Amino acid sequence: MVTNTRALLGDEIVEQVSALVEAVFDGLGPLATQAGGLFAGESPPSAADLERLRPLVLDALSGVHGLVVGAGFIAAPHALADQELGFEWWTATGDTQPRQLFISLDPSSDHFLDYTRQSWFTVPRDTGRRHITGPYVDYLCTDEYTLTFTVPVRAGGTFAGVVGSDVYVRELERLLQRRLRGLPGRAALVNTQGRVIVSNTPRQPAGSLVRAFDIPAWWGSGAEPVSEPDTTLRRCGDAPIALLVAR
Amino acid sequence: MPERISLSARTAMFAPLDQTGRVEAVTKRLVDAITLGLLADEEQLPSEAELAGQFGVSTVTVREALMALRQQGLVETRRGRTGGSFVRAPKDGQAASLRERLRGLSLTDLRDVGDHYLAVAGAAAKLAAERSSAEDVERLELATDDLRGATGAEASRAERHFHLEVAAAAQSPRLTQQEVQLQGELGALLWLHTGEHAEQARDEHRAITDAIADADAERARRLTEEHILAAIDRLAELHLGLLEP
Numbered sequence: 169m170v171t172n173t174r175a176l177l178g179d180e181i182v183e184q185v186s187a188l189v190e191a192v193f194d195g196l197g198p199l200a201t202q203a204g205g206l207f208a209g210e211s212p213p214s215a216a217d218l219e220r221l222r223p224l225v226l227d228a229l230s231g232v233h234g235l236v237v238g239a240g241f242i243a244a245p246h247a248l249a250d251q252e253l254g255f256e257w258w259t260a261t262g263d264t265q266p267r268q269l270f271i272s273l274d275p276s277s278d279h280f281l282d283y284t285r286q287s288w289f290t291v292p293r294d295t296g297r298r299h300i301t302g303p304y305v306d307y308l309c310t311d312e313y314t315l316t317f318t319v320p321v322r323a324g325g326t327f328a329g330v331v332g333s334d335v336y337v338r339e340l341e342r343l344l345q346r347r348l349r350g351l352p353g354r355a356a357l358v359n360t361q362g363r364v365i366v367s368n369t370p371r372q373p374a375g376s377l378v379r380a381f382d383i384p385a386w387w388g389s390g391a392e393p394v395s396e397p398d399t400t401l402r403r404c405g406d407a408p409i410a411l412l413v414a415r
Numbered sequence: 416m417p418e419r420i421s422l423s424a425r426t427a428m429f430a431p432l433d434q435t436g437r438v439e440a441v442t443k444r445l446v447d448a449i450t451l452g453l454l455a456d457e458e459q460l461p462s463e464a465e466l467a468g469q470f471g472v473s474t475v476t477v478r479e480a481l482m483a484l485r486q487q488g489l490v491e492t493r494r495g496r497t498g499g500s501f502v503r504a505p506k507d508g509q510a511a512s513l514r515e516r517l518r519g520l521s522l523t524d525l526r527d528v529g530d531h532y533l534a535v536a537g538a539a540a541k542l543a544a545e546r547s548s549a550e551d552v553e554r555l556e557l558a559t560d561d562l563r564g565a566t567g568a569e570a571s572r573a574e575r576h577f578h579l580e581v582a583a584a585a586q587s588p589r590l591t592q593q594e595v596q597l598q599g600e601l602g603a604l605l606w607l608h609t610g611e612h613a614e615q616a617r618d619e620h621r622a623i624t625d626a627i628a629d630a631d632a633e634r635a636r637r638l639t640e641e642h643i644l645a646a647i648d649r650l651a652e653l654h655l656g657l658l659e660p
Contacts, residue, residue, distance in 0.1 A: 270461055285557060287550065305583040305591045313588050361548035363586075375586030377546055384549070 176393055177400045178355070178411045181347040185357060186405025188232070188343065192317045192333050193298055195231035196239070199224040200319050200331045203241045207323030212247060215254040225258050228333055229266055235343070237261050238309060238334030240269070241321070242289065247328045259310065259334070269309060283308065292320035292330045300408050303337045303365050303375060313337040313374065315365070337374055341366045353415035360387045360408045378412060437472045441480035444470075449489045449502055456504035460490070517604055517650070518657040525654065528601055529647040533640050535593045536578055540623060540639035542585035544632040551584040555624040562609070562617035570610035571603060577620050581639070584627065605646050608653075
């Protein structure tokens with residue numbers, strides 16, 4: 169195996185992906201700070217206090233060239249003073265006005281929405297780190313093929329919830345396809361599970377799993393760049409996204 | 416353990432309606448949502464303006480629909496600062512209302528919607544087997560275990576949730592939306608009696624999950640089709656039974 173960054177293919181797309189990912193996470197920064205502040209006081213905030221996050225939620229929603237289609241804060245169970253769960257989440261697509269997401273969060277209700285199994289919630293909670301979930305079918309919110317960017321919110325060492333942004337896979341494709349097509353051979357952006365986010369070939373569509381190369385094992389062992397005559401595999405900056413080019 | 420209802424099912428309940436028979440259509444959606452348990456007892460409905468926005472109808476239409484619901488005792492309106500419209504789920508009327516719906520079906524319609532559901536759920540299982548990562552399989556396993564010791568409405572919800580997870584694991588928004596829509600049409604009826612044989616249903620879900628984990632697309636599809644076909648047959652028999660004098 170030859171490891172030589174200068175010889176690697178795809179500098180431009182790798183930098184573009186990395187910059188996009190950082191821009192989406194950066195867009196969540198002020199919201200994460202304010203959400204943390206809400207939980208920093210003597211007593212925890214009430215569900216109604218989450219409304220104070222609204223201006224920064226709407227800011228996050230309007231950032232990154234319209235790429236972000238959903239944004240907000242989701243509270244950890246029992247983080248709020250007056251109810252077990254709660255959130256301030258807004259969605260907007262195209263020219264529609266942002267809309268607040270309404271659902272029942274009464275845990276005693278039969279129809280309580282349990283988000284504690286969703287990776288966008290569990291991974292930041294369990295690792296303390298930012299996370300990109302997907303691509304996945306977001307059946308809890310948009311019903312679309314989505315990437316969800318989440319950042320844990322902590323206060324006094326306790327996990328208080330996550331702030332997050334949703335991005336549609338098709339919009340990423342629009343932004344990234346041109347550069348992918350410029351690469352020699354079959355090129356795809358994949359997540360840590362080896363799932364294709366965008367590819368330049370119909371034979372490996374978004375959502376499919378790369379089986380020719382063990383991507384999860386590669387991530388698990390440090391994600392060092394691979395440059396072989398027929399395969400290039402490299403991480404996009406600090407993002408949990410890799411570029412795979414096969415000739 | 417907490418129970419869940421997919422938000423998308425609820426979103427489908429609030430999807431915009433076309434122009435015809437709007438009051439009736441809004442009323443029927445809300446009646447179904449309440450009797451099928453998509454809206455919980457005591458749950459506060461969104462405001463008239465919000466409902467109107469969600470359904471894509473006027474507030475007058477929503478107001479008339481709410482009046483019809485009040486007359487049926489399915490909604491209570493309270494005044495004052497903490498006022499609004501609140502769901503009053505029928506305490507024992509649910510089963511009766513479902514039975515009425517089942518009696519009203521025809522075998523012709525049941526076969527047709529059953530075929531549609533088989534096509535959607537079978538294709539979803541096949542694609543899920545081709546596309547599921549370890550993380551997807553883990554969620555399917557959790558959803559399978561939801562049937563452990565489940566009875567009644569809880570078992571029915573666990574069924575619906577499992578098939579929703581399969582559609583999501585197929586990485587297909589369209590199949591997921593179809594799954595949700597068909598569950599809205601059929602789900603509460605189709606899985607009405609899961610609670611009576613939850614262990615068997617759980618075994619079947621586990622076998623489907625195993626086939627998906629093994630990336631065996633044809634087995635996943637066949638097992639899913641058999642699982643659903645059995646439920647449709649049961650429903651058809653139930654329907655015929657209701658017709659007997």
